[in-house]
Amino acid sequence: KNQVEQSPQSLIILEGKNCTLQCNYTVSPFSNLRWYKQDTGRGPVSLTIMTFSENTKSNGRYTATLDADTKQSSLHITASQLSDSASYICSPGAGNNRKLIWGLGTSLAVNP
Amino acid sequence: DGGITQSPKYLFRKEGQNVTLSCEQNLNHDAMYWYRQDPGQGLRLIYYSQIVNDFQKGDIAEGYSVSREKKESFPLTVTSAQKNPTAFYLCASSIDHYNEQFFGPGTRLTVL
Numbered sequence: 057k058n059q060v061e062q063s064p065q066s067l068i069i070l071e072g073k074n075c076t077l078q079c080n081y082t083v084s085p086f087s088n089l090r091w092y093k094q095d096t097g098r099g100p101v102s103l104t105i106m107t108f109s110e111n112t113k114s115n116g117r118y119t120a121t122l123d124a125d126t127k128q129s130s131l132h133i134t135a136s137q138l139s140d141s142a143s144y145i146c147s148p149g150a151g152n153n154r155k156l157i158w159g160l161g162t163s164l165a166v167n168p
Numbered sequence: 169d170g171g172i173t174q175s176p177k178y179l180f181r182k183e184g185q186n187v188t189l190s191c192e193q194n195l196n197h198d199a200m201y202w203y204r205q206d207p208g209q210g211l212r213l214i215y216y217s218q219i220v221n222d223f224q225k226g227d228i229a230e231g232y233s234v235s236r237e238k239k240e241s242f243p244l245t246v247t248s249a250q251k252n253p254t255a256f257y258l259c260a261s262s263i264d265h266y267n268e269q270f271f272g273p274g275t276r277l278t279v280l
Binding site: 098 | 213270
């Protein structure tokens with residue numbers, strides 16, 4: 057069964073600090089993995105996409121890593137800002153039709 | 169101004185009434201999707217359409233109906249058969265079924 061687990065469920069950090077969010081997935085066959093940012097009451101926005109052969113991908117202060125062998129991905133946020141407060145959702149794609157499997161998300165609060 | 173729009177932002181209906189949620193995109197995307205998001209759950213796919221005049225059921229299609237008469241539009245009807253219709257509904261579109269999905273701002277439906 058295709059599954060995604062994200063940790064922690066929620067996280068509070070101070071502005072300027074770094075943090076790392078985790079995603080473990082059981083998806084077969086694996087096609088790619090996206091990280092999304094979802095502000096409260098709004099639709100998700102894609103941050104990064106990683107394919108099987110990619111280990112690291114950056115988008116500004118966001119850096120995603122992927123270990124396809126252990127089926128783990130992480131999203132590292134550097135020098136957090138108040139605007140980083142949101143839910144971060146991991147979504148691997150499965151199969152030839154790349155069906156998206158959605159994690160529950162990590163709720164991040166960045167406090168001043 | 170290109171993008172995907174959903175209206176209204178908030179919608180209230182009495183139990184037993186059908187209600188139609190609007191989703192429009194001017195991105196010239198072939199594929200469109202409807203998701204439901206509930207607290208503590210990941211995004212769940214209701215229906216999707218890969219091309220005009222064609223659509224497929226997602227994971228939780230019961231109690232919902234859609235149409236795709238125009239490329240730009242993919243309205244979702246929540247029928248009285250849907251037992252728990254109160255939720256946040258998200259529409260998305262993509263160039264095709266294998267590429268990044270872009271999300272609308274969502275409609276929060278409350279059934280009283």
